[in-house]
Amino acid sequence: MFGQRIRRVEDPRLLSGRGRYLDDLGHDALAVAFVRSPHAHARIVDIDVSAALAVDGLVAIYTYDDLDGRTSEPLPLLIPHPTLNQGRTPYPLADGEVNHVGEAIAMVVASDRYVAEDVVGLIQVEYEPLPPVVGLAASRDGDALVHADVPGNVAATMVQEVGDAAAAIAAAAHRATLSLSIERSASMPMEGKGVLARWDADDESLLVHTSTQSSTSVRQAIAAKLSIPVDRVEVVTPDIGGGFGVKIVHPWPEEILVPWAARRLGQPVKWVEDRREHFISSAHERGQLHEVEVGYDDDGRLCGLSVRFWHDNGAYTPYGLIVPIITSTQLLGPYKPGAYRVEFQSMYTNTVIVTPYRGAGRPQGCFVMERVMDAIAADLGIDRAVVRERNFIQPAEMPYDHGLMFQDGRPLVYDSGDFPASLAKLKALVGWDEFDSFRAAARAEGRRVGIGLGCYVEGTGVGPYEGGHLRVETDGSVVVSTGLTSQGQGHQTMLAQIVADELGVEMERVRVTTGDTRRFKYAVGTFASRTAVMSGSAVALTARKVRAKALKIAANALEAAVDDLEIVDGQIRVKGSPGSEIDLGSVAVLSNPLRYAFDAGAARATQFAGPVDPTAPPVPEGEQPGLEGTDYYSPVGSTFANGMHAVVVETDPETAEINILRYCVVHDCGTVINPMIVEGQIHGGVAQGVAGALYERMEYDDAGQLLNASYMDFLMPYASEVPHIEIDHLETPSPLNPLGVKGAGEAGVIPGSAAIAAAIEDAEGFAITTMPISPSQLFDLRRRHCER
Amino acid sequence: MRVTTTVNGERYDVDDVWEGESLLYMLRERMGLPGSKNACEQGECGSCTVYLDGLPVCACLVAAGQAGGRQVTTVEGLGSAEDLHPVQQAFIAAGAVQCGFCTPGLIVQTHDLLRRDPHPDDAEIREALAGNLCRCTGYEKILDAVRLAAETMSAAPVDDPSGAAS
Numbered sequence: 001m002f003g004q005r006i007r008r009v010e011d012p013r014l015l016s017g018r019g020r021y022l023d024d025l026g027h028d029a030l031a032v033a034f035v036r037s038p039h040a041h042a043r044i045v046d047i048d049v050s051a052a053l054a055v056d057g058l059v060a061i062y063t064y065d066d067l068d069g070r071t072s073e074p075l076p077l078l079i080p081h082p083t084l085n086q087g088r089t090p091y092p093l094a095d096g097e098v099n100h101v102g103e104a105i106a107m108v109v110a111s112d113r114y115v116a117e118d119v120v121g122l123i124q125v126e127y128e129p130l131p132p133v134v135g136l137a138a139s140r141d142g143d144a145l146v147h148a149d150v151p152g153n154v155a156a157t158m159v160q161e162v163g164d165a166a167a168a169i170a171a172a173a174h175r176a177t178l179s180l181s182i183e184r185s186a187s188m189p190m191e192g193k194g195v196l197a198r199w200d201a202d203d204e205s206l207l208v209h210t211s212t213q214s215s216t217s218v219r220q221a222i223a224a225k226l227s228i229p230v231d232r233v234e235v236v237t238p239d240i241g242g243g244f245g246v247k248i249v250h251p252w253p254e255e256i257l258v259p260w261a262a263r264r265l266g267q268p269v270k271w272v273e274d275r276r277e278h279f280i281s282s283a284h285e286r287g288q289l290h291e292v293e294v295g296y297d298d299d300g301r302l303c304g305l306s307v308r309f310w311h312d313n314g315a316y317t318p319y320g321l322i323v324p325i326i327t328s329t330q331l332l333g334p335y336k337p338g339a340y341r342v343e344f345q346s347m348y349t350n351t352v353i354v355t356p357y358r359g360a361g362r363p364q365g366c367f368v369m370e371r372v373m374d375a376i377a378a379d380l381g382i383d384r385a386v387v388r389e390r391n392f393i394q395p396a397e398m399p400y401d402h403g404l405m406f407q408d409g410r411p412l413v414y415d416s417g418d419f420p421a422s423l424a425k426l427k428a429l430v431g432w433d434e435f436d437s438f439r440a441a442a443r444a445e446g447r448r449v450g451i452g453l454g455c456y457v458e459g460t461g462v463g464p465y466e467g468g469h470l471r472v473e474t475d476g477s478v479v480v481s482t483g484l485t486s487q488g489q490g491h492q493t494m495l496a497q498i499v500a501d502e503l504g505v506e507m508e509r510v511r512v513t514t515g516d517t518r519r520f521k522y523a524v525g526t527f528a529s530r531t532a533v534m535s536g537s538a539v540a541l542t543a544r545k546v547r548a549k550a551l552k553i554a555a556n557a558l559e560a561a562v563d564d565l566e567i568v569d570g571q572i573r574v575k576g577s578p579g580s581e582i583d584l585g586s587v588a589v590l591s592n593p594l595r596y597a598f599d600a601g602a603a604r605a606t607q608f609a610g611p612v613d614p615t616a617p618p619v620p621e622g623e624q625p626g627l628e629g630t631d632y633y634s635p636v637g638s639t640f641a642n643g644m645h646a647v648v649v650e651t652d653p654e655t656a657e658i659n660i661l662r663y664c665v666v667h668d669c670g671t672v673i674n675p676m677i678v679e680g681q682i683h684g685g686v687a688q689g690v691a692g693a694l695y696e697r698m699e700y701d702d703a704g705q706l707l708n709a710s711y712m713d714f715l716m717p718y719a720s721e722v723p724h725i726e727i728d729h730l731e732t733p734s735p736l737n738p739l740g741v742k743g744a745g746e747a748g749v750i751p752g753s754a755a756i757a758a759a760i761e762d763a764e765g766f767a768i769t770t771m772p773i774s775p776s777q778l779f780d781l782r783r784r785h786c787e788r
Numbered sequence: 789m790r791v792t793t794t795v796n797g798e799r800y801d802v803d804d805v806w807e808g809e810s811l812l813y814m815l816r817e818r819m820g821l822p823g824s825k826n827a828c829e830q831g832e833c834g835s836c837t838v839y840l841d842g843l844p845v846c847a848c849l850v851a852a853g854q855a856g857g858r859q860v861t862t863v864e865g866l867g868s869a870e871d872l873h874p875v876q877q878a879f880i881a882a883g884a885v886q887c888g889f890c891t892p893g894l895i896v897q898t899h900d901l902l903r904r905d906p907h908p909d910d911a912e913i914r915e916a917l918a919g920n921l922c923r924c925t926g927y928e929k930i931l932d933a934v935r936l937a938a939e940t941m942s943a944a945p946v947d948d949p950s951g952a953a954s
Contacts, residue, residue, distance in 0.1 A: 007880050012869040014888030015876040015895060017823020017862065024822040112817075114806065190827045190835060190889040190923050241825070241889030242923050275828045488887025488924050676883040680929055684886065687926030711832035711921065719927040720918040748926075 001497040001507055002739075005676040008493045009507075019239040022194035022211045023272045029196055030059055032258060032271035033116035035106035035123050036281060037098035040132035040350040040704020041146070044096050044125060047106060052122035057111035060265065061123065062257070064093045064105075070225050071260055075251060079320030084156040087317045088147050088348070092253040092260075098127075099146055099315035100350050101704055102280030104253050109261055109269060132350040132704040136289050136310050139347040146315060146348035155317050155346040160328060162403040163339030168304025172295025176375050181770050182364045182753060184287040184312070184698035185691070187357040188716060189487070191241020192273035193282065195254050197262035205232040208259050211240050213248040214525030215515040216483050221251040222259050233259075237515035243487035244688070245356040246283050248527045249319055279709035284698055285323060285357035287312035288364045292372060295338070300376045300387040304339040307331065307368060311346045312354060319355040321346055325407045326356075326459075331365030332402060333457050334419040334642060335373075335391040340404075350704045356527065358688055359749040366456045367771060370754035374452075374761065384453055384758070385423060385432055392419040395732075406638060407528075408462045414640040416732045416742070417457065422644050422666050426453075429728050430646035430664040439762075448651045449661065452758025453644065454751025460669075460743025461533025461639040461736075467522055468539035470499065470546050471628035474592075474601045476570050476585030478503065478510045480542075482535040483523020485515030489745060490677045491531055495539050497673055498739070502543035503550075504567030505584065512539075522632075529641065529743030532673060537633035537737045545629040550587045553627070557582050557590060588627040593618035639734040641742040643667040645686075645751045649759040656779040658694055658760060660723040668730040670742035678744045679727060685748020687722045692749070693756040693772050695721065793855040795819060796865030797949070805852050812836045812847035814855070815862060823863040823892045827921070834920030837893035838862045839950045844900045846919075861950050863892035866899060874946060875899050878937035879930075886924030894920050898934050903950065906942055908934070 013019055035047075049061050064072070074089045094105045106123055110116035131144035133153060138144070142152040169175060196209040206228060212218050215235040223230035240247070254271050262269040273282070290309040296302050311324040328342040373391070377384040393400045395418045406412040427433065435451045442449045470480045480499055486492065496510040503510075513519050514535075515526075524534075547567065554572040555562045558580055566575050573581035589605045597603035607618075619625050648662040665682055672678050695715035699707040708714045733740030753771040760778065761768045766785045770777075791802045791814065802818050810829075815821045815838070824847050825835035831846040838847045839861035840854075867873030872880070875898050885891050894917065901908060901916040908916065913934045914927075922930065 005883075008883065008885065010888070011880045011885045012872060012876075014885055014891055015863075015872065015879055016867055016869045017821070017864040017892050018869055019888045019891075020822075021825070021889060023826065024816075027817065114808070188923060190825070190833065190887065190921065192827075240887065241827075242887040244923070275830075488889075490886070676929075680883050680886055680925055683926030683928040684924045685926075688923075710830060711828045712830060716921055716923070718918045718921060719914045719930065722927050725926065725928055 001500045002673055004674065006493060006497055006507065006674055008490045009496060010490060010492050021191055021239045021241050022196060022209060025209055025238060026196040026268055026270045029268035029270035030109050030111065030265065031113040031116045032269060033108050033113060033120045034104045035120050035125060037094065037101055037103045037105055039098060039127050039129055040101050040134065041130040042098050042127040043130060044094060044098065044105065045128050046126040048124040051124065052119045055115060055119050055122065057115035058119050059109040059111065060261065061119065062093065062107040062261065064091060064095045067092060069227050071256055075253065075318060076221065077320065078318055079322055081321045083158045084317065084321055086150045086155045088150065089318045090253065090316050092256050100352055101706060102352060104281065107257055107261065109265065134349055134351060134700050134702055134704045136287065136312050136347060139312065139349045140310060146350055150348060153348040155313055155348055156321055157345050158321065159343045160404050161341040165304045165306040165339040165341035168339035169293055169295035169306060172303040173297050174379060175293065175295050176379060178292040178371060178375060179769060180290045180292065180368050180371055182286050182288055182367060183772060184284045185357065185696040186284045186698065187244035187246035189242025189244055189246065192275065192278040193247065193252060193254065194272040195258040196268065196270040197259035198268045199263040199266060201266055206259055206263065208233065208235045209238055210235060210255055211247060212237060212250055213243045213485050213487065213527060214250055215485055215517050216521065216523040217525060218250045218255055219517045222256065225256045226260055226263065235517045237485045240485065240487040244358040245360060245527065247487065248525055249283055249355045275711060276709050280352060280706055283353050283355040284314065285354050286364060286692065287354065288327065290368050292368060294372050296376050299390055300380050300382050301390050302335065302338045305337040306341045309344045311344055312349050313346045314349055314351045314353040316353050317346065318353065322407055323354060323356055323361040326361035327365040329404050329406050329412050330362045330457065330459060331369050333366060333369050334393055334417065334455050335369065336393055351700060358685065358746050360746065362456060362458060362750045363689065363692060363753055366454055366751050367754045367757065370454045370751065370758065374758050385427060388453065388455060389420060389423060406459055408638060410637050413637055414457060415734050415736050417640060417642045417668060418730065418732050419642065422642065422668055422730050425728050425730055426644045426646050426664060426666040429666065429726060430662060432646065446653065448653055448763040449648060450759045450761065450763025451646060451648050452755045452762060453646050454755030454758065455644040456750040457640050457642045458529065458747055458750060459638040460529035460641050461635065462528040462530050463635055464524060465632050465634035466524060466534035466538045467520065467630060467632040468535060468542035469520055469628065469630045470539065470542045471626065472546065472550065472584050472588040474585050474588045476509060476583055478505055480510060480539055481513040481516065481519040482539060483520040484526045484531060484535050487526065489531065489681065494532060494673050494677060495535060498536055498540050499543045502540050503547050505570040509570060529745035529747065532741045533639055533737055533743050534633055536673065536739055536741055538631060540738050541633055542629050542631040545631050546627060549629065550584060550627055553587050553590050554582050591627040592625045635736050637736065639670065639736055639742040641669045641744065641747055643747050645755045647755040647759045649756065649763055651760060651763045651778065656775040656782065658775060658778065660690065662726065663723045664726045666728045666730060667747060668732055669744040669747065670734045671731055671740040672729065673741060681744045682727055682748040683725055685746060686725050686752065687717060689749040689752020690722060691717050693753040695772065697772055789853065791852055791856045793858060793860060795821065795860045796862060807853060809852040810848050811850040811852050811855050814852035815847060821862055821864055825889050825892055827889065833890065834893040834897060835890050837896040837920065839896065842950050844896055863895050865949055866895060874940045875902065875937045878933045878940060882929045882933035882936050884925060884929040884933035890920060890922045894922065894930060898937060899950065901934065902938055902941055903948060907938060
């Protein structure tokens with residue numbers, strides 16, 4: 001199964017309308033809608049609900065004053081960091097002040113969503129507007145403050161340095177400075193967030209369904225906030241309609257408020273985010289400004305690199321500094337920077353919070369580093385691919401320690417990769433060496449074409465751990481669970497492939513559950529391209545454990561030595577001796593000595609069913625009943641996948657329309673479990689990379705209003721915009737885990753802006769320093785360069 | 789008000805429908821047919837695409853009352869998990885499903901395309917699907933699926949459950 005293009009087991013349900021997403025559940029539940037701030041920054045003077053109280057179907061209206069116990073405290077700061085000394089998180093409902101358009105102020109519970117929305121419209125909130133801080137320039141000015149007690153709007157300043165970058169740059173033969181910026185975009189899954197909570201008053205327990213990337217942590221957070229013993233709370237993820245990072249943040253205000261209201265009202269309560277809410281009250285990412293100084297020798301080799309950047313973290317910092325830390329470390333890509341210094345400031349603005357979106361800071365870092373490579377090549381007149389080759393970390397240098405601390409608090413050490421081989425594959429795939437003549441021929445026809453490269457390294461499989469549980473049922477079926485969640489990546493298929501191989505059963509017999517705390521309590525979550533590495537390794541280790549137990553029981557039953565046995569298609573048999581075999585279901589029966597014959601199979605394990613050894617206990621010492629096992633995987637450090645993209649663009653000489661002619665990808669995620677799934681991850685990532693380079697941006701006006709908060713105005717690409725994608729793979733297995741896998745979820749998105757900017761630059765002949773870029777922006781750039 | 793309509797070949801009499809209610813809401817909340825998805829409520833994403841008298845529409849933009857006396861076909865009416873339509877089978881074979889939230893709308897839209905044009909070229913496929921947003925797949929394998937479905941359906945034609953007058 002491993003390595004094969006296996007069809008996804010999830011699909012028949014999803015294709016026939018039988019998927020069950022959050023909003024497909026809880027038709028008996030009360031509906032929730034929120035009063036959300038129309039101001040980017042304001043004091044709340046008064047909330048008047050009197051006009052709303054007569055609405056038929058209204059159940060309750062809650063404001064901050066109704067919150068009790070720990071629900072009235074700010075939401076948790078999920079990832080504290082020693083340099084984040086001005087971390088701020090919101091209250092579930094605003095306590096007297098709002099800091100971005102969309103912040104929740106009042107919660108309405110009603111018989112259905114139509115009624116709840118009507119009530120929202122009748123609640124009068126009086127505001128005293130405060131000066132809004134919008135964009136990094138206003139934030140850095142510090143004339144107005146987002147939080148009155150945070151001087152200069154600076155949440156954190158962090159510096160890492162290896163060697164003396166300033167000295168190395170000063171001593172270098174050549175120097176360059178660059179100013180590079182990237183605008184905001186967002187994960188924008190097709191399904192927004194949503195929460196359904198049921199309080200069982202008799203059992204004093206809470207069952208919560210939520211569209212999250214971390215059900216175990218949501219469970220702990222709800223228990224803590226509602227002061228309920230954690231064993232009285234279970235959190236289940238139904239089918240999830242995409243995540244891309246935005247659903248790893250938790251608990252969202254609604255994940256606390258909905259269970260809180262369900263307990264208070266004694267009725268099921270459900271909230272489903274609408275699209276506008278998702279735009280203005282979930283999370284964005286990418287907005288950063290970078291100032292770079294670089295020193296290099298005559299051959300284009302880096303001597304020293306110094307990067308200062310400013311990260312727009314929005315109004316609050318619940319996810320800590322993860323995104324800028326990733327930029328600051330992953331910026332280095334496949335290169336040796338010489339001496340390196342990086343300093344960033346994480347800045348408050350009166351806009352939606354910023355938390356990881358697929359790629360999580362890497363697209364910005366890759367854009368910076370690849371622009372540096374292209375600037376060096378242009379300055380020295382060296383081929384852009386050659387400059388990269390000269391700066392690559394070589395395969396013999398693996399594992400390569402950069403001397404920095406990564407996002408998991410552990411050293412930034414690359415485990416594997418063959419960057420020269422990847423680039424050679426990419427050059428062959430795209431026809432790099434032949435492009436000069438193609439460009440010249442196109443120019444002769446009055447066409448503008450250009451080619452660009454983008455290389456990246458992606459820390460994947462981040463710890464601390466994941467686990468797996470596996471049980472063989474007495475009918476021979478295999479049930480597997482892991483605690484992290486799925487948002488459409490095909491985890492059930494991929495994990496079943498691993499289990500089928502490790503255990504020796506047909507894949508159809510394996511059923512996998514993810515993200516259900518009733519089944520598995522200890523987990524971290526789905527982020528950082530970590531499922532194949534973490535849960536894949538965990539279920540493999542678990543399957544090996546259960547296999548060993550099965551062989552032990554079977555050896556006894558077959559009167560054979562364990563080493564002589566094999567498991568093929570669920571049958572345990574003596575190698576090379578057909579006829580003597582026992583199926584896994586029967587082994588499962590034997591593993592559980594019984595008193596009661598509740599079915600025909602069970603009768604075989606009851607106390608009078610066969611001869612007994614009166615000197616031994618029915619369950620052997622040191623064993624447990626049942627053919628099942630649990631194991632965990634916790635690596636010392638992250639795996640590091642890598643890849644390289646090449647893009648060919650054509651720009652219209654008159655309209656400045658930007659058209660992608662070819663998009664080529666070479667990708668190394670270690671060993672590939674299911675090529676079809678990996679390709680799908682790359683395709684989806686590339687589509688988001690192209691979107692971030694050419695189409696998507698968050699258009700805030702100076703007042704902090706998000707002007708394009710709908711699918712009508714936010715230009716998410718359709719099939720008419722995303723180009724055909726050509727892929728080649730290189731497999732350098734990771735030495736860190738039992739499967740050799742490295743993770744593939746985010747990779748495709750990372751070098752999009754870098755490669756497309758380079759291609760446009762090549763076509764146009766002037767530097768591209770700001771992404772995304774629209775035809776009208778390109779048109780303006782042309783005019784400015786003509787005027788010079 | 790009462791709305792009497794035929795959905796997936798079955799007659800429904802639905803009471804207490806509010807005049808402002810969408811067809812999507814009625815299908816999902818009152819008829820137990822949650823296959824059609826709600827992702828934007830403004831006709832931009834196509835996740836709620838259904839047939840109304842044989843024409844694909846965004847069910848979020850059609851008032852429930854407008855379905856009165858007419859034929860509606862949803863993704864549930866094209867094929868079940870046990871008996872998938874060739875379009876659905878092609879989506880599996882090509883790996884064209886990831887999170888699945890946009891998929892029901894794309895199945896209906898693809899079904900409509902191949903009914904009108906059994907042999908679309910790539911530009912025609914991209915144009916026909918340009919009202920359906922997908923955030924997961926980058927569309928590459930969806931295009932593969934449409935081409936595959938076109939092949940298999942030309943080789944073995946199937947009944948058309950869309951409710952179109954033929």
